[in-house]
Amino acid sequence: MTFTAPRGTNDVLPAEQPYWRWIRTTAEDMAAAYGYQPIDTPLFEDVGVFERGIGAGTDIVEKEMFLLQPRREEARRFALRPEATAGLCRAYIEHGMANLPQPVRLYWYGPNFRYERPQAGRLRQFTQINLEAIGSADPALDAEVIVFAWRLYEGLGLQNLTLLLNTIGDPAARAPYLEALRAYFRPYLDELDEDDRVRFHKNPLRLLDSKNERTRALLAHAPDLHEALPPAALAHFERVQAYLQVAGIPYTIDKHLVRGLDYYTHTVFEIVPPGAGAQGTLGGGGRYDGLIELLGGKPTPAVGFATGVERIILNLKANGITPPPLPGPEVFVAVTAEGTTEAAFALADELRRAGVRAQLAVGGHSLKSQLRLAGRLGVRYTVILGEDELRGGTVTVRDMGRGEQQPLPREQAVAELARWLQQAGRT
Numbered sequence: 001m002t003f004t005a006p007r008g009t010n011d012v013l014p015a016e017q018p019y020w021r022w023i024r025t026t027a028e029d030m031a032a033a034y035g036y037q038p039i040d041t042p043l044f045e046d047v048g049v050f051e052r053g054i055g056a057g058t059d060i061v062e063k064e065m066f067l068l069q070p071r072r073e074e075a076r077r078f079a080l081r082p083e084a085t086a087g088l089c090r091a092y093i094e095h096g097m098a099n100l101p102q103p104v105r106l107y108w109y110g111p112n113f114r115y116e117r118p119q120a121g122r123l124r125q126f127t128q129i130n131l132e133a134i135g136s137a138d139p140a141l142d143a144e145v146i147v148f149a150w151r152l153y154e155g156l157g158l159q160n161l162t163l164l165l166n167t168i169g170d171p172a173a174r175a176p177y178l179e180a181l182r183a184y185f186r187p188y189l190d191e192l193d194e195d196d197r198v199r200f201h202k203n204p205l206r207l208l209d210s211k212n213e214r215t216r217a218l219l220a221h222a223p224d225l226h227e228a229l230p231p232a233a234l235a236h237f238e239r240v241q242a243y244l245q246v247a248g249i250p251y252t253i254d255k256h257l258v259r260g261l262d263y264y265t266h267t268v269f270e271i272v273p274p275g276a277g278a279q280g281t282l283g284g285g286g287r288y289d290g291l292i293e294l295l296g297g298k299p300t301p302a303v304g305f306a307t308g309v310e311r312i313i314l315n316l317k318a319n320g321i322t323p324p325p326l327p328g329p330e331v332f333v334a335v336t337a338e339g340t341t342e343a344a345f346a347l348a349d350e351l352r353r354a355g356v357r358a359q360l361a362v363g364g365h366s367l368k369s370q371l372r373l374a375g376r377l378g379v380r381y382t383v384i385l386g387e388d389e390l391r392g393g394t395v396t397v398r399d400m401g402r403g404e405q406q407p408l409p410r411e412q413a414v415a416e417l418a419r420w421l422q423q424a425g426r427t
Contacts, residue, residue, distance in 0.1 A: 008116075008124025018126075018159040019313045024109060026155055027129045031107035034148055036131055039106045041087040044068055047077040052294045052327075055203070055262025064114040072357035080113035083261070084130045085304055086290065086295070092134050092295035102135030103302075119309045121280065131285075131392075132304035134292070139236050142267040142287055143243030145305050148264075149271055149283050150249050157321040160274045163249060163284070166257040170203065170265045171288065178204050179230035184222050208256040219256060226255060233266060240267050259284060263291040263306030267303065273315050282315065283307025321364035329359035330421055332374035336367050336386035342384045347395070347413070351359065354414050356421060374400060380424065381417060 005011055012020060047067070054060050066080040071120040079349055081087055088106060096407045107131040118124060144161065151160055181204045189197060196215050207215060208225070226234065244251055251269075259268045268286035277337065285305025292300035309345070316323070328425070333348045335341055343361060351358035352361050359377065361370045368383070374382045384405070386394040396414045398405035408416055 006124070008118035009051060010123065010125075016313075018323040018326050019316065020309065021326060022153035023156065023309055023312055024129075027109070028107070029073060030148060030152060030155070031131065034105070034131075034144065034238065034281055035107040036107040036133075039088065039091065039108055040110065041084065041091055041108070043111070044078045044089050045090065047058045047079045049086050049090050049295065050079060050082060053089065053263055053291055054083065057164045060261070062408075064116050066113045066115055082114045083112055084108050084128060084306065085132060086260075088130065088132055088304075089134070089291050089297070089302070092300075093292060093295055098135065098298065098300065101370040103133045103138075103141060104135050105295070106130075106132045106134070108132070111405040116160070121308070121314055123310060127309040128306045129283075129309065130304060132302065132305075132307045135300055137236075137289065139239035139267075140243055142236075142240045142303050143247065145303055146240075146244060146269055147247050147249060149285075149305050149307060152307070153282060153312070156316065158273065158282070158312075162272050162274075163244075163251040164254040164257050164270045164272065164366065165241070165244075165251045166254050166268050167229065167233060167240075167266055168268055169233040169260055170224065173228070173230050173233055174205065174225070175225065177225055180223045181205070185218065188218055203262060205258050205285070209258045210423050221357065224255065236266055246390060257288060258406055263288040263294065265289045269305070270351050272403065273318075279304065280311075282311055285361055301394050311327055327357060329357045329379050330375055330381070331356055331358045332370070332377060332382045333360045334367060334374070334382050335361045335364075336384060337390075338364070339387060341384050343390055347383065347385060347410075350414050351417065354418050356414070356418055372397070380421060383413065 028038070029168065043093070050065060053062055060082045065082050067077040068080065069077070084282070084302055088108060092104065109127070111125050113125050115124060131145055132147060148165065150161070152425060182200065185192070185200055185204065185207060188397040191214055193212050193215075196207060196210050196214060210216060210217065210219075241251070257268055257270060258264070259270070264286045266287040266289065268284070270284035271282050272280055273282060283305055285303070287301070289301040290296070290299070291302060300356060331351055333344050333351070337343045348358045348360040348380050361373075362411070371382060379400055382398040384398060389395050389407075393406045393410050394409055396405050397408055397413070397417065
């Protein structure tokens with residue numbers, strides 16, 4: 001019997017690792033530059049964190065959560081996290097982060113889990129980057145998060161992206177609009193598909209984001225949400241746009257953009273690449289001023305965004321963008337005789353302690369085979385340690401680029417190699 005990775009998951013092999021390291025390093029460096037601090041949360045949370053935070057009527061909670069079966073009867077139920085924001089807000093409340101200087105700026109990186117049909121850009125285990133600013137209602141924070149997302153993609157080389165932007169107000173402001181939206185759609189209920197009929201009853205705002213062609217056609221004459229919002233909500237949205245204009249970030253207002261989670265308020269946004277399909281969104285987010293309160297905290301404004309690493313990689317590959325290679329060995333230590341293996345092992349260890357990336361030959365292969373391997377590894381130097389070198393207290397250093405070699409006293413070899421690599425420019 002042979003085993004394979006579970007459906008909807010991927011092994012990230014060494015050849016793919018440069019993409020992952022590049023994206024994560026770029027995001028982490030940017031987060032530090034913006035003043036966002038790293039945080040990690042558990043892979044699983046109490047189910048209530050997601051039922052309250054995301055919304056009990058959402059597809060994520062009703063259809064896509066991985067529920068955990070405890071070994072013995074427990075009062076609490078747990079689920080693998082389907083998204084990170086609710087758990088981050090739980091941590092904010094639990095650890096008294098409201099007592100810190102506000103807003104608290106948080107950066108998060110990790111896997112999430114959703115049970116859905118796997119396809120390109122949609123996996124059952126997927127990795128996200130989150131940026132969250134909790135504790136301020138200032139529209140400058142909305143814009144800051146959006147600019148961060150835009151600059152992240154820009155820094156990775158992605159171009160011709162579209163920023164879709166909208167405001168959906170807060171629940172109190174939306175209430176009369178939702179009744180008007182229900183009244184508009186009620187005569188057409190029989191024409192809606194099953195999912196949109198559920199949305200009609202549980203959260204009609206989600207109808208604005210429907211992918212069903214009949215629903216989208218009906219939306220052309222549906223009530224306009226912006227006309228129902230109070231002046232304060234529209235003023236907040238205008239300030240967000242003003243900041244984006246100052247930053248030179250182009251955007252398109254999409255009045256039907258609502259995002260897929262119930263906790264959003266006011267600003268919502270998505271960033272999509274050219275020709276993006278249903279699963280083409282690179283990232284998105286918005287303001288969620290009521291989420292902390294839903295999870296048991298005091299009313300606390302917040303804003304954030306998430307982006308999928310796998311989707312970024314798909315777009316990098318589609319655009320022919322390759323990441324910088326990961327650092328490889330700089331020196332290869334070759335062994336030409338059985339009696340020199342311990343001395344070679346000690347030399348490789350000493351090189352590494354001196355900050356030189358060194359790989360030791362193993363397996364007793366011929367010197368010719370070892371040099372061939374060193375060439376494939378792309379090392380600058382190969383250090384040859386044979387019986388003659390061991391007796392004479394020397395090593396032979398081969399410059400792999402020039403094909404030249406020279407002896408060095410063993411006691412000077414490590415310092416000399418480190419100096420040569422520094423002069424040549426470390427990779």
